[in-house]
Every structure is written in C-alpha cells, then in structure tokens.
Amino acid sequence: MRKKDYFVIGVMSGTSLDGIDLAYLHFSAENNYNFKILEAQTIDYSEEWRENLNSGISLNQEELKDLDKKYTRYLADVILQFIAEYKIENLDAICSHGHTIKHEPQNGYTLQIGNLPEIADYLQSNVVCDFRVQDVALGGQGAPLVPIGDQLLFGEYQYCLNLGGFANISEERNKQMLAYDICAVNTVLNYFTKKLGKAYDDKGQIASGGGLHEKLLQQLNNLDYYAKKPPKSLGIEWVKAEVLPLIDSEEIPIPDILHTYTIHVAQQVAKVLDNNVGSKILVTGGGAFNDFLIQQFREYSNCEFIIPDSKIIDFKEALIFGLLGVLKLEGKVNVLSSVTGAKKDHSSGKVFAFEAI
Template sequence: MTRPQLLIGLMTGTSLDGVDAVLVDLAGAQPRLIAAQGSPLPEALRRDLLTLQAPAPNEIDLAWQAGNALADCYVDAVAALLAKAGVAASDVTAIGNHGQTIRHRPERGYTIQLGNNARLAERSGISVIGDFRSRDVAAGGQGAPLVPAFHEAIFADARRHRVIVNIGGIANLTDLPRSGDITGFDTGPGNVLMDLWIHRHRGAAYDAGGAWAASGKILDDLLAELLREPYLALPAPKSTGRDLFHANWLAARLTGRTDRIEDVMATLTTYTARTIADAVKATAPGVDDIFICGGGAHNPTLLAALARDLPGVSIASTAALGVDPDWVEAIAFAWLAERFIQRAAGNVPAVTGAAGSRTLGALWPA
C-alpha cells in the first residue's frame, strides 16, 4: 500500500492551554514537519472543560456543547494551518485528532476524549481519525500513554540508551534501550499542579520560565508528603490524569499549612522533577540521554531540578534530535492516523497492558 503523504495532527492536552496543530509529510522514513499552528482555547470553553473533569450538573449536555465548540476550534486551527502552509484541504489525507480528555478511567473500562469528529470532518472537508484510546482500553489496556510507539519509531538509537520524557499537564516517559523491549508510563503530574497554583494566586496560565518557582525555597516536609502519593509506587502499566491530580488533591495536602505561596510553587516544581527522576532511576538505570518534550521543556527551573536528581545524565530537549518539543505529541497523532490507515498497530502492549497489538482509532470520512 502506498503511504499517505500529508496528514494533520491535532492535540489538546491535560494543561488545557490550547490546540496544537501540525501538517506533516509522512512520505519518507521520518516525519517532516511542514507547518505548525498553536491556538489558545476560549476562556469560556476552557472553564467548561475543567468543569467536566469531575461530575457536574447536566454534564451530558455540557459535554456535547463543549465538544461542538472544541470541534469548531479544531476547524479554525486546521484552516489557519493550511493557510500558513499554502496547502489545500483536498491535498490532506486525514486529520489525526486526539481530542480533549475529560475522564480517564481505564480501571472502569473507559476513557473519554471530546471533540465531535463528525463535525470536524464535515466542516473541514478532511477525513478524521480519532478515538485512539478506546480500542486499547477494550483490549484490557490503559489506553495511555500512546506516544511510546512513535517515540520508538523516530527517536530510538541502537548506540545510545535514551529516555523520552513528555512534560505536559501529566508527565510520561518512554524508555528506549539500545536493544530489547521499550517501556513507558505516566510518571505523575507534569505541569498540572504548578499551573493550578499560579493561576489561583497570580492569574497566570503557567510559570513562564519557572521564574516564580525559582523565587521560592523547597519545603522538604511538604515534598515528602506529596511523594507519599500511592500512584507513584504502583507498577507499570499505569496512567493518570486530572482524575487524580486535581485541586482537591493538592488542598488536602496543604490543610493546616501557612507556607509562603512561592515556596509551595518551588516545591511543586521539585515534586514534578523528583517523580520523573525516580521513575527514570527505577525503569532505566544506566540511561545515557534524556530528551524532553512538551511545555516543561521551556521551564529551566524544572529542568535544573531534574538535572540535580539525575547527575551524570545528559538532558536536552527533543530539538537536539531535530523535533521541536512543542509539536512532538501533535506529530505523534498524525503518525497514529497513518498507522490506522495502514491498519498497523499503534499501541505497545508492554506499555499499556493491552492483551496485544491493536490498530487504534476510528474513521469519520470527509
């Protein structure tokens, strides 16, 4: 079968910071990024999506209305992307759309990503492949993380033991040894708790450059309390999200404390770094290189904390491997869409815990 060439990848992650859209040429051995487009989510939609992270009144109607509004954001992002690239919709084979996760409960047999793919296909004029996680869950897997197969395809090196760490709202790692099976799982919170804290106290979406965290001091007793979270000790396969790491989770651990807010921020930043480092030490002893992607790649305070916890290990962003860290996940979902078209496996059973390899996704034709 001839490989499709131009595909679009769409990603909205746990951070709820916007829509990442990429146009990718997959004709060659490695994906070639043609254009990328980042679009913020309207604040009202972001609030609705946050509301839907937990049970809410009239949530079925709210979810469908939010899904429709999100699909319209995707349509706008696709149009802007194609205009930037000078490419017609008719030249694109398909859109791979991750959608916005509002519940991730694989232990109950489901995971939900909003985004009304039928509406997206209708309004963009491009076939859409979405709902990538459900088949893996149906096969007994976690449905996450799904990017390790993509990481292996483009980042593995038989000469170097590499770990790829995506630090979005939630952090996940992919262990790529020189030979043998790859592994991967969600390590715990990425930016989600830091974003929550700075938004509450400063009204900002995130701690730009880690500057606020750098102004505080680490509270060792609070860090120890945060590290007692049982999820961290669970064996892989495992995945997590806002279903666990949310405002009430943090509030319960701050009850009765009167810490300076910048010290809490410093501690939350160190917490993310420590949980990643502990996961690397347990999973990938002897690792040569760690490559970071996602929003956390732009937080030098976080990266410095990670380096302190992993002395002697080279840490860089995926830009060093030729892939902009901001677009790795969106490119991955274009790649997974191609896997669907080829009816090839998109999951790694050793990562998700699924009963076997599965073709992931469903098709909404243009």
C-alpha cells in the same frame, strides 16, 4: 502497493489547557518513518473555553453531549483556519486527539471530545481520531499512546520524557516498549501560578525564588500512585482528588509550593531513570522551557537531558498523533500492549472518510 508519502495534520489538546497544537507533517514511509514538520502553530484557548473544558468533568451526560458538539465545531474551525493560513492542499488526513474530559480506565471509561463523525464533513477531509477508547475496551489504560512514535521516530534516545500537564516517559526495556505517566507537572504548577495572576511560571523563575517545604515534599513523595508498577496512567481527576487537597491542607506561600513541587517532580523522574552518565533523554513539552525544573533534573540524575529545537519541544505530541493516524490508515499497530496493559497490540482510532458530493 504501499503508499510512500503521507501529508497529514496532527492535532493535540493537552490537559494543561495551553491550547491546540497543530502540525502540518510529511511522513516518508519507504523504509522507516522519516518526518518533516512543515508548518506548526499553537492556538491559545480563550478563558471561556478554558473554563468550559476545565469544568467538563462535573457535567452530566446531556451537558457533555452538548459540549462535545460545540467543541467538535470549534476544533474544526481552528483546523480550517490553520489550513487557510498556510494554504494547505491535498491532505491525506487530519489526525486529531481531541480533548480529554474524563479518563477512568479502571472503570473501563475514557472520553475525548471533539471526535464526532461530523468533523470530517466540517473539514471536508478524511479524519482519524478517538485513539484511546479501543485500548480501554481491550483492558488497557488508554495511555500513553506516544511510545510507538518514540520507538519509530526517536529510537536513538534511551528515554523520551514529555513534560506537559503530566510527565510521561517511554523507554525500550528487554526488547519491549515501556511507558507510563510519572506525575503531574503543569496541571499543578499552572494551577498555583494562576493564583498570582500569571498563566504559567516563565522559566521557573517564581519557583526558583521560593523555599523548600520539607513536610510537603515528603507527603507528595508518599502518594500511593508512585508505588504502583506500570502500566499506569494519570488524569486530572487524580490531581483534584489527591494532589491539590494535600497542598492546600497547609498555608504555604505560592513560591514555596512551586519550588517544592518542582523538586518533587525532579525526584520522581530521577526515581524511574537508570541515572547513568551515558543515558540520553529527549525532553519535550512545555516543561522543557522551565529552566529551574531542568536544573533540578540535572541535580538529581546523572543522565544527559537533551532539549531539542522548539518545534520538537512544542509539537512532538501533534507529530506523533499524526503518525498514529498514518499507521491506522495503513492498518498497522499503533498502540502497544506492553505500554498500556491491553490484551493485545492493536491499530486504534476511528477513520471518518469524507466523500465529496
């Protein structure tokens, strides 16, 4: 008999290094998948951990193994603190994305640390994790994985747009889900805001006070990635190789960089929309709080940009990775080949079962 109710914790760490998102979730799976976010919290990274994760891309194999072990232990401790704080019991599973260190699907490789088998013993719970590797092995991009959740949980919207380290979007077209990364967002905006001594540009206030640099805007819009057709995805490697050197090639005041880059994001998003008045877009991720960015979306598109309640904004990815874990436990498809370009739809992720002695 199919289980009707699942209680899980969804765990997500994004490339913008804002912190670890944790959501205690109830899924009712009787007909469709209905959900409730029962508790949710973001644990900020310390400067030491931000630096460790940010520099992970340059580590050798032995150093990466060591970082993976330490991060798995650290991640488990964060999850245990969350469980203790909210007195959570009787979990079906903890469903964790881990943290992406390297993402090179064109080379058949992706690495998310924090997914070692011992995490189940640390947590004394079943763990579903490491969702991307199988898709890359099947010839896919390993990303984005969120669209199946968009389809099952948020199907009333024409588009679901997430604004985190990268902007990614999903839509149903010709009865198939299509999704991909559009461009970098907070990985770039936060990089330059930190040069001003701030973690991020609150509500886009610094950007709104800057001026437009026409040449930079044109150069950004001409990046080769934007001419590629989906399926396609981005990683921090692309930002460091293509975007940051381009911006740094000229001496531009940081408020002007932020202003110009925000308009660049708005233009790239508008390019992939139908821009019809009746089209509704669910906007989530940290960028949904950037008032200047949302204002620019409305300047360049006729679509209706809908900002949901803060729990959905902040924890949608943790919510959907919780759903991916539930689908894996049920043996159901949780990754769509129409989205990632893999050879077939599949049920991805590793299940580490905890057996009490």
